Amino acid sequence: MTLTELLQLTTGGVVLGAMYGLIAVGYTMVYGIVQLINFAHGEIFMLGAFGALFVYAWVPALHEISLWLALPIMLAAGTVISVVAAVAAERFAYRPLRGAPRLAPLITAIGLAIVLQQLIFLYAPLRELRDDRWETTVGAKQPQLFPQLPGEALQLGGVTVQWADVLTLGFAVVAMLGLAYFVRRTRTGRAMQAAAQDPDIARLMGIDVDKIIVIAFAIGGALAAAAGLAHGLRYGQITFDMGFIAGLKAFTAAVLGGIGNVYGAMLGGIVLGVVESLAAGGLSYVDAVQQFGGGAWKDVWAFVVLILVLLIRPRGLLGERTGDRA
Amino acid sequence: MALLEVEGLHVAYGKVEAVKGISLSVGAGQVVTLIGANGAGKTTTLRTISGLLGPSAGTVGFDGRPLAGVPAHEIVAMGLSHAPEGRRIFPRMTIEENLLLGAFLRRDAGVAADVKRVYDLFPVLGERRSQAAGTLSGGEQQMLAMGRALMCRPKMIMLDEPSMGLSPIVTQLIMSTIADLRSEGITILLVEQNAQAALTLADHGHVMETGRITLSGTGPDLLTNEAVRKAYLGED
Structure with a gap:
């Protein structure tokens, strides 16, 4: 394997990891406050991708302009769908179960994930370009083609970088800078930190913790929508069940980074993406272990990472020791 | 009319009733104490x-308004502050951040001056203002919890076992601070296991046993009451 190939694999891993990281923030933020693993969060990511596709398909004016100009509108549409779904899930599925045994919201989350997948599978209002004509179909039973960004890929010292990759990294950087500002500098951000450390006492400070929980779900939904759009642009197609594996990977990233820590979620995502990319790509260059390389094995390596983390460092890379409450 | 009125209050955890119909009132400017053993239902x-x-069952009224159905964060906004049992400071935040969270609802310009006031009251907090609150000793954490509860400029403050686990010297400092707060006109409901200290300060006291108030009187009355002396002041 040449250095260029190694760099290419690493770059691909960082981009993939940034996408995982964007989804992982939603897992970790919600967990940090309500100790709930929202297993429907992968579907929120999927809805973000479909929301972007819906607006593209149904607004003909977007086909006339450069996709770069249509992107903000697609992102806005995806964000609206994801945020509404995430907030509704909190309000109607999880809030009534607050205080119930932990298994109840967990099972609800899995059920909700299946419901959201099936809604898109059966009822998604789609329009596709067939033989130069836009045809309406109902239900995303086939993979849906996603519009592609125009322009040649960038060549950076032999490493090929797609524009969709640049966009993914851009989303990740903007999201993390925004989150850092939000958590440290805003009143609501400080209230969120307080609610994560001790919800009852946060209430005694005058903080409306229910509102903070809604905001955490909404922020997670918005970042997942950006990841969904990035996914569509990168792979050129989206499916009703794309949230399942992506959600599991993002959950792994959140645990790897230290669940509850938003910076850890992005770090965990990038580490996971790079490991996955190097293991899948790199192993195929080594004769003895060739059969463990290649795309088919990348999910295996990702979950090997999860198992190792849980064994060696259960609190994750940036996780804090538990039991520090006075 | 009293600032705080509690009427026939019952509270249950599942099927276990922890508070079985208590009534008490705290007049503006008063210090009222609730004493009793562990598990009596004070907290x-x-x-x-x-x-x-x-x-x-039962009702709570504060400042002439019924509190039924009012969420905790709005009760604080009405001027009722609560320094909870076990201090419960935010361990990973600094002392100053803890105090500022106590003033979360305030948007006036006086917050900085009130932070300084807390540092005047407890100089050790001022010296360590940018230290993580989790690194403070128990007594310092108690000072922080009280300071934080004062930051919302409450009409009334409820203190839950401020002397718990503290040395006699620190306990004395905390108690004399409570006396200072009283002289500033802040109404106080004090829960204590240290009956001697609490009754010495209090205008009025209630003894709580297994969810009920079994004895009430003025502070001096209860201090000299034989049953109280036997049960709570360690006298034979």
Whole structure:
């Protein structure tokens, strides 16, 4: 394997990891406050991708302009769908179960994930370009083609970088800078930190913790929508069940980074993406272990990472020791 | 009319009733204390008054308004502050951040001056203002919890076992601070196991046993009451 190939694999891993990281923030933020693993969060990511596709398909004016100009509108549409779904899930599925045994919201989350997948599978209002004509179909039973960004890929010292990759990294950087500002500098951000450390006492400070929980779900939904759009642009197609594996990977990233820590979620995502990319790509260059390389094995390596983390460092890379409450 | 009125309050955890119909009132400017052994229901009573728990029966009124159905964060906004049992400071935040969270609802310009006031009251907090609160000693954490509860400029403050686990010297400092607060006109509901210290300060006291108030009187009355002396002041 040449250095260029190694760099290419690493770059691909960082981009993939940034996408995982964007989804992982939603897992970790919600967990940090309500100790709930929202297993429907992968579907929120999927809805973000479909929301972007819906607006593209149904607004003909977007086909006339450069996709770069249509992107903000697609992102806005995806964000609206994801945020509404995430907030509704909190309000109607999880809030009534607050205080119930932990298994109840967990099972609800899995059920909700299946419901959201099936809604898109059966009822998604789609329009596709067939033989130069836009045809309406109902239900995303086939993979849906996603519009592609125009322009040649960038060549950076032999490493090929797609524009969709640049966009993914851009989303990740903007999201993390925004989150850092939000958590440290805003009143609501400080209230969120307080609610994560001790919800009852946060209430005694005058903080409306229910509102903070809604905001955490909404922020997670918005970042997942950006990841969904990035996914569509990168792979050129989206499916009703794309949230399942992506959600599991993002959950792994959140645990790897230290669940509850938003910076850890992005770090965990990038580490996971790079490991996955190097293991899948790199192993195929080594004769003895060739059969463990290649795309088919990348999910295996990702979950090997999860198992190792849980064994060696259960609190994750940036996780804090538990039991520090006075 | 009293600032705080509790009428026939019952609170249950599932099927276990922790508070079985207590009534008490705290007049503006008064110090009222609730004493009793562990598990008597004192903390449950305070948590219910501040809206963290819901009563199964009975009413709480504050400043002329019924608190039924009012969420905890709005009760604080009405001027009722609560320094909870076990201090419960935010361990990973600095001392100053803890104090500023105590003033979360305030948007006036006086917050900085009030932070300084807390540092004047407890100089050790000022010296360590940018230190993580989790690194403080128990007594310092208690000072922080009280300071934080004062930052919302409450009409009334509820203190839950401020002397718990503290040395006699620190306990004395905390108690003399409570006396200072009283002289500033802040109404206080004090829950204590240290009956001697609490009754010495209090205008009025109630003894709580297994969810009921079994004895009430003025502070001096209860201090000389034989049953109280035997049960809570360690005299034979």
